[in-house]
Amino acid sequence: MKKLVLSAMLLVASVSTFAQNYTNDKAHSKLGFSVPHMTISDVEGEFKNFDVHLNFTKVDLTDAKFHVVADVNSINTGIEARDNHLKSADFFNASKNSKLEFTSKTISKVKGNNYKLMGDLSLNGVTKPVALNLIYNGSVDNQGVKTYGFTIKGKIKRSDFNIGTTFPEAVVGDVVTLTSNLEFATPKK
Known part of the structure; x- marks a missing residue:
């Protein structure tokens, strides 16, 4: 019985030492998007102020949890007038809904380092489930600090979140492509 209890304690200790909470490395992370403009080109942009929290205990990442909060x-987009228009009630209504938030619910391995990430996205006062593609780019030892890399991509419809509903799709596309490149470093103790 003592061996069983000791084994259980060692297992719990080994899992808890691996369990980590990470916050994205802001200098090496980007939360970007692109949307078709007048059906002939894409306008790209990003949210400059955001945090991504990651927690996982399993080496295969199947219990990974991502939580994203961005300041709308x-x-x-590189054009101040367009950025101000996007913040207005015509689009994000940032004065009332200043936060973009994503909370993952499940992650499942597809093949190799490819995963399906399911979660809830909140934008403009609307919360909807979304499916995203996650690629685990691996990890490296960066001067004694273990660093993990991920690319997350997906598509959402702006109309699902009541964003820019007065603008026809021929002017501003309804499908928005999300792309996020993220690095996380092992927290220093």
Whole structure:
């Protein structure tokens, strides 16, 4: 019985030492998007101010949890007038809904380092389930700090979140492509 209890304690200790909470490395992370403009080109942008929290205990990442919070007022497309218009009630209504939030619910391995990430996305006061594609790019030892890399991509419809509903799809496309490149470093103790 003592051996069983000792084995159980060692297993719990080994899992808890591996269990980590990570926050994205802001200098090496991006939360971006693109949307068709007038059906002939894409306009790209990003949210400059955001945090991604990651927690996982399993080496295969099947219990990974991602939580993203971005400041809608930090939207940046490279054109200040367009950014201000996107923050207005015509699009994000940032004065009332200043936060973009994603909370993952499940992650499942598809093949190799490819996963399906399911979760709830909240934008403009609307919360909807979304499916995203996650690629685990691996990990490296960066001067004694274990660093993990991920690419997350997916598509959403802006109309599902009541964003820009007065603009026809021929002017601003309804399908928005999301792309996020993220790095996480092992927290220093």
